[in-house]
Amino acid sequence: MTSNTETIGLIAGGGQFPLLVAKGAAAQGNRVVAVFFKGHSNLEVDEHVDASVELKLGQLNKLVSFFKENGVSKVVMAGTINKPKAFDIRPDWRAAKLLFKLASKGDDVLLRAIASEFEGEGMQVVGPHEYAPDLLTPPGYLTKRKPNEVESTDIAFGWKIARELGRMDIGQCVVVRDGVITAVEAIEGTDAAVKRGCELGGKGCSIVKVFKPGQEKRVDMPSIGLKTVQGMKDLGATCLGVEAGKSLFFDLDESVKFADKHGITIVGLTEELIDEI
Numbered sequence: 427m428t429s430n431t432e433t434i435g436l437i438a439g440g441g442q443f444p445l446l447v448a449k450g451a452a453a454q455g456n457r458v459v460a461v462f463f464k465g466h467s468n469l470e471v472d473e474h475v476d477a478s479v480e481l482k483l484g485q486l487n488k489l490v491s492f493f494k495e496n497g498v499s500k501v502v503m504a505g506t507i508n509k510p511k512a513f514d515i516r517p518d519w520r521a522a523k524l525l526f527k528l529a530s531k532g533d534d535v536l537l538r539a540i541a542s543e544f545e546g547e548g549m550q551v552v553g554p555h556e557y558a559p560d561l562l563t564p565p566g567y568l569t570k571r572k573p574n575e576v577e578s579t580d581i582a583f584g585w586k587i588a589r590e591l592g593r594m595d596i597g598q599c600v601v602v603r604d605g606v607i608t609a610v611e612a613i614e615g616t617d618a619a620v621k622r623g624c625e626l627g628g629k630g631c632s633i634v635k636v637f638k639p640g641q642e643k644r645v646d647m648p649s650i651g652l653k654t655v656q657g658m659k660d661l662g663a664t665c666l667g668v669e670a671g672k673s674l675f676f677d678l679d680e681s682v683k684f685a686d687k688h689g690i691t692i693v694g695l696t697e698e699l700i701d702e703i
Contacts (some may be wrong), residue, residue, distance in 0.1 A: 434557075435498035435549065436460040436475065437489070438467045439505025441560075442676060443554065443649070447504040448474045450557035459496045461489050466507050482506070484517035486524065486540070501544045503537070503646075504554040506615075537646050553644040557675065563650075565670035565694040568678075569685045571651055573665050573693060573703075576604065577632050581667040582703045584634030585695060592638030598648045599635040601663075603627030617654055621661060628660030636695070637672035651676030653685065659688045670694035 434451045438444035438460045448471050451458050459477040462469060468542060472478050479492050493501065523541050541551040555562055567573075573581060578600040586606055588600045597611030601623025608631060609623025616635065624631045635648050650668050658666060666685075668675060671694075675681070685692050693699070 431455055431457060431496045432499045433457040433485060433495040435472070435496070435501045435544075437501065437503040438462055438471045439503075439507045439522055440466055443558070443674070444468055444471050444505040445474065446558045446561070447502060447554045448521075450451060451502070454557065459493070459498060461492060461651050463507070466505075466661045468505060473621050482516065484521045486521040486543065487518050490520070490543065493544070493549060494547060498549050500550045500552050501541075502554050502557065503551055503644075514541070515570070526549065541644065551644050553647070555647065558674075561674040561676065561678075563668050563670045563673045563675040563678075563694045565696045565699065568682050568692040568694055569690065571686070571689060571691045573667075573691050576630070577665040577691065578703045580605065580632040581593050581634050581653070581665060581693065581695070582700050584632060584667065585636060585700050588634050588636040589639055592636060595638065598638060599633065601627060601633055603631045617657055620654060620663065624658075624661035624663050629664075631661070631663040631666065632665035633658065633663055634667045635673065636669040647672065647674050649674040649676065652681045653694070655681045655690060658690055664689065664692050665693070666694045670696050 434456045436444060436448055436458055445468055448458050448460065452474060458475045460471055460475040462478060462480040463483050464480055477496055481488055524543060544551050550693055583605055584600045584602040588598065591597055591610055599611035599616045599619055601609040601620055608618045608627035611619035620633055635650055637648055655666065682692060
């Protein structure tokens with residue numbers, strides 16, 4: 427082990443993200459140890475880490491102890507947690523104490539509090555994109571077709587509404603049709619919100635997903651991927667706007683090819699681009 431090698435503690439949820447982070451961190455010469463949660467985590471990650479443990483949601487003290495025993499210097503959180511299932515959490519004394527202190531149980535507040543627990547133990551919390559930088563959404567028009575006038579108006583309106591919802595720590599995504607919000611994301615997640623919004627709004631909906639103002643970028647970046655774009659095609663949605671540089675886009679090349687084939691437009695949104703619309 428070289429002198430500059432660090433041990434990265436990976437809190438692994440579901441999906442491909444924790445796998446990409448584990449591989450990326452290892453490729454940078456780090457030792458990686460992982461914590462999995464029963465019923466939530468992608469266990470394929472276990473093949474790419476040096477040590478691991480499976481815990482139940484809420485076992486915060488065991489999680490911290492495992493990282494300390496393994497000499498973790500940096501902690502990274504990656505992957506999805508099934509939020510409805512998370513209501514079944516049985517917190518240990520440490521998690522219960524943390525939850526008791528919180529005035530709100532919103533995602534951002536909770537994740538900030540958890541990050542503070544690690545940092546109080548001398549472990550730095552870092553963003554997962556540091557180990558998978560290619561996942562950041564690029565700015566500008568990503569597909570061959572640009573938004574038409576109606577879509578441009580809808581994504582500008584959706585950007586404004588989504589950011590207001592984000593300030594209240596509700597969700598990151600809205601569905602818009604002709605200036606009407608047909609769905610906002612809450613605990614159900616993006617794909618379920620998109621399905622509901624498109625079923626209510628009909629063909630021609632636009633989807634906007636943004637980074638919550640003041641959001642904790644190290645632990646909760648918005649993400650989107652091929653599954654959402656494929657769902658848009660099936661539901662008749664025609665435009666997807668995702669905040670550039672502050673969100674993650676999985677399988678971007680494949681998503682763009684699919685969108686181009688089916689006449690869907692994808693835009694990496696920035697303040698400057700919204701001002702131009």
